Amino acid sequence: MLSLSNHGFSDTLVILGAAGLVIPAFARFRISPVIGFILAGLLVGPFGLGSLVDRAPWLYYLTISDAHSIEPFAEFGIILLLFSIGLELSFRRLWAMRSLVFGTGAAELFGSGLILAALLYLTGLSTGGAIGLGLALALSSTALVIPIAGTTSPVGRAAFAMLLFEDLALVPIIFGLGALAPNPDGAGVSRLLTTMGVGAATVAVLFIGGRIVLPRMFAQAARTKSPELFLAASLLVVIVASLATTAAGLSPIVGALIAGLLIAETEYHGEVEAITAPFKGLALGVFLLTVGMQLDLGFVASNWAALFGASLLVMIVKVAVTTTLLRFSGARMGTAAETGVLMASPSETTLIVLGVAGAAGLIAPGTAAFWSAVTAIGLTATPLLAKAGRIAARRIEGKNGAQIADEDLAPVEGGTVVIGFGRVGRTVAEMLRRHDKPYVAVDADIDSVVRARRAGFHVLFGDVTRNELVDQLQLGRARALVLTMDDPVLTVRLTKRVRGWVPNLPIIARARDAGHAAELYRAGATDAIPETLESSLQLSEALLVDLGIGVGPVIASIHEKRDEMRRSIKEAAGLQREPRLNRSRLNPSAEPTEA
Template structure:
């Protein structure tokens, strides 16, 4: 087999880089973004890849053709936008319309025009200055959002501006075509109008078709209980939507975002997000490696002064414009500053616009190469900018006496999480509702979920055998966890994992028998309720009452027997008499009435 023809050599380099970079940089608490870019520079065509003609053996551990893995990088960006769409909803997107089309548009146009003016003064033509200014005004969706998220105040502001930039990418490309020296007058504007018209029709079809077809398709996939089929359905949706918008002349990332939004409106969004997460991370790593491959280290060494100066000018202009606009829109000073610094570097889409400007004859090849290097340097510096922005924001907040908003908890409702929503889970939910306590149910059986939702229960579809889904349940903010699944092995495994993660969380688990209950106690359960014990106690209660015994003494004796059996089970489990985990008493609003009780 010829590795050069099959591409297995490139795959070996990429997967090897992922396997080495992520754990190595995580150990030193350094963003893997920098690691992937540095690996790309090392093994790319300007690094060790340039030595392949003299040392053929290096071929198998380097990538000499950066274009060979660009399709994988593009797919990584598509999956990233898809995952962002999964975290949103149409209601939330509509609530952000002022930020998206107000601040987002003003940020792109404001920074773009200021940079264009600076570039025009350096001697560039009007078209070239506009093209470069708009390209450099774009910020990196692929790097910024994984750092900031979409739920914090900084993340929401950054996402709104990045969303407008992604939507504006196609109009910018057609604008550069219209500004090209060889453009045919009105033809460029006519093509732009046609593309926008086709794009609007395509987006409308995706919305209507998605709302009708997606719930049915994912329901069938869920009933099979096959993770492979669920993954295939998810990838089919995102690829089909991306191809549709691409065929209409729009960016494929627009289709990916729409696909995520449509699935976010269904009860399957948690499962889809969990099952596609590993692919997104790997594909994003591939993209970052391609960014590193654009870094010509010898060019940087010989031109470090102008490259550094250009990078600083771009970052200062973008940071100032973004911070000012967010402050005018009502954002806190610290939030506006942190978002401005985070958004200061150029974007992966800057490279696309630079290529279009070069093809249109608006900039020379040497100018394009210079600003491509500036963009790669800026992308590498983004994690550093994120830390710097956070430190500056904290300093500003301390100086002004502002309290940092608890934005990450804005969408979290403290309450009880009930995993497993069959007859037992539903009964638990009934009692919680009767006492006015908030809860959320999770079940992997879509028919159970649909039936419960029709009955007015607050329940989500999800498979807790996948650790990614459990991570998204925010158990660190929950008041209690109830495990009612009829799967002894999974119950023990989940109890052990959650106990190691959230030491103070009350975990109440359903057990099949006393032996299983003892195992659950050893795994870290606060309480384990054996079905066999409870059924025998209920049967005993009915028998005693029917035999004429008074109800009060019968109930008291049942409680005494239950406590006696629990003590025996805990003794078998090897636990001390004192409870290892704090018992939490909740009031009617789900608040902890005894928050200061000792553990």
């Protein structure tokens, strides 16, 4: 008989082997690896080849016969995913999203949950069971939705706000179900209040301690010029924060999110994000493998009509509620519909809530098993829902007079690509048009695109958070790339990515200030134009002319000062460069927006 350690080691090898085969195989055919991971989990899981281990013992080393044995791997995968999400955020951005998180997010969760609970109550479930099951099914998958939609596109921003509220509400839901258990003694409510108090104190300690400790710790790690030590420090922060929130009674994913937020506020967030990027993809793959392992094809085949009907009912309710709420909050119809469809399936945390409801005696074991299968089917269908949502959004926006098909993103041979078409991008396009230079502009705001096209500009709708869209621009054929987005993080990431693809392409980027310009130069920008520099030079030019100095000498001095300040920024970029670590290129994950 194999020991427990050998059992765990074998499972680890199967997981890593499956991930190593799925990622390159599906990437080669440009197919989402999400489906590949789920199918691989189904194949090697306990309801696939793992069920044949008794008859063919050699399959033990190629399969996993107990899906519960890899649950710790899946949980760690979700923790790393939430950590990476936190790295892409900031406290200022979270504060700006507060109305969307606690307004629309709360309304979406409880609105969908109550409607589903009412429908389930009509089927004969008890009040407590209907509420618990309704809230469980109202949850949506952070692990799948965020990698698909990002966090800063219109769809991603709306989805993330609602998912963030769901993650924060998970612990109160769990304790609330305990209070609804038959013959409660009141301990559930008092335990909930105690947990919330201890949790709030723990979060406060993490915030205060992180701001003091993290900059010093990462500075020491950076001075060693060791990527391994930098990675170890990053993982240590995630583990400590997750353990702290777990000890306080909160979910470990809350600690992971806090860890990412704290590091995002330091100057080392770019290095941390780059060095942990490969682990995020692997962690998501492990989670998806567990989803595939929970699909019992025999059970699905014998109950396919009921399972299909239940899945469809849940999705219809969630699409209707989410789309309606986002429309009332001011989102475009296309964005609201795409977000609603994307978030229609249940969540990985649905399985957690189902387990709690079953343990509390609110639902029967058979009911929990049925809805667990519905959840697994919904998670498997999420990539297809994402595609359907994008198609629906295109058709809806197309009816409003906007042609937003990706096929419109034709490259401009020997021309300039301008990403972002606000006031700065429009001025650049006007100057290119005045000098008869070909160009194509891309913007993610469909209203701006429609207005620009009516004015005669060559502007296309597109979101550079999507890798395939950037590929379609074929920047290798472009004469130059101009980045005018009012998003410092996106500008730096896109500069790094394009510079890795096209080493000789001129990249002219809009910078917020001198520090941002220095960061852009380090990322590979040919020219970085700080807004503060140009505004001060224009003000100086107007002043000198008004003082009676000749226009010629003024313009010459302005050009001289501009060159001097640009050299100073470039020198600062070289002198202030942090020790370079061996890191992979990042994908952009923000929306090009402009004031």
